[in-house]
Amino acid sequence: MTVKRRLPGQHHGDLRNTLEQAALELVAERGPHGFTLAEACRRARVSMAAPYKHFADRDALLASLAVRCYRDQHARFSEAIASTQDAEGQLSAFAVAYVRFAAEEQALFDIAFSAGLDKDAHPELAEAGTALRDLLLPVALRIAPDNTRAFQLIVAVAASAHGLAVYHRQGLLGPDPEPFARAAELAECTARAMVNQVRLEGAGT
């Protein structure tokens, strides 16, 4: 991290961003609950009172990062879906992107899913979830016959990717020279298996 020299009393310029960056580093180093406002201030070379000019309180900083997580995820998943016209390919690309995002942006991922943020206190988090669903539903509808089935397909694929991401993070994928490649492969495989399953059911009915 670049430490800008700064005379005492001078304005920082971009403290909000610097604090968020420090928070991400802390979570990356220490896990979902490794963030403290105090340590973030130390790293930003700023007094402990300074953050309150930018955030209402400790949790507001985390919530801001959680929102960033959902925004970044949305961008990545949009990209994944845009990479092909094939609905099955889009879903499996989504699954792989999910695992990749969790691996590459561990800290953001941890904050959004494991930091124990109160969703009632931060309603913007719930909205973000809705946006993700709206992104995926049209894709799933090209495979599943109705909204209910389509939603279940999305949930199954996303949950599977989520589980693989967590297992990957916790080193539960067993000994493997490239654990991430394995996780991504399994995510894709599971997504395709689910799509096939839904198609078979549709054909059977």
Add this chain to the structure above:
Amino acid sequence: MTVKRRLPGQHHGDLRNTLEQAALELVAERGPHGFTLAEACRRARVSMAAPYKHFADRDALLASLAVRCYRDQHARFSEAIASTQDAEGQLSAFAVAYVRFAAEEQALFDIAFSAGLDKDAHPELAEAGTALRDLLLPVALRIAPDNTRAFQLIVAVAASAHGLAVYHRQGLLGPDPEPFARAAELAECTARAMVNQVRLEGAGT
């Protein structure tokens, strides 16, 4: 929780268990990081120094519960596997049992997976993971052609169940009158889809 009346200075009798129970309640009420030794002592009506007669430190208490989690999981999964002879049925029963365990024993599940216990400091936790793999591998080998494929099948099924369990816990399964039933159904469905996928691959080769 039953509060036993006890004169001050008297021996408690079963403090170890009482503290573990209090810890579980705390985690159930407040989430994976809601446990503090201090609050557990308060609930057990015992001084803050008392736990150190039974546990080396705070984390040792959590580790003890994590071990209990793995033991209980093992028992449940054994039962699930014993419920049928059919390998596909065994795997899907395992997946359902995984989701059910997470739902019914939320606190144990949280402690084992989200409390951030240091696995190097508590090697017994890693052993427990191995035991689970040993339980499932023979089942998977009846479907997959080799150890590697079998292990991947297990991981895919378990990870999917894990993700569904987490989504269920966090209320991400969407509006549903019986979210648990939906999670279990999806876990079973995913497991069967994976089995079919592996079989198709085997037939194709």
Add this chain to the structure above:
DNA sequence: TGTACATCAGTGAACGCGCGTTCACTGATGTAC
């Protein structure tokens, strides 16, 4: 361009809090004779 002033992002000291851990101790329990 120079000056007066409002704004606002910082400081640093202070507060209260709950936490985990330690220590010497005490009194109940179980055991040996």
Add this chain to the structure above:
DNA sequence: TGTACATCAGTGAACGCGCGTTCACTGATGTAC
């Protein structure tokens, strides 16, 4: 069965710690004239 004693699960006081939050303040920056 009764007594002497070792054991051991508790107590309560104390320690140091880092945390989040507040407050009055200060000095740099940007703006109006």
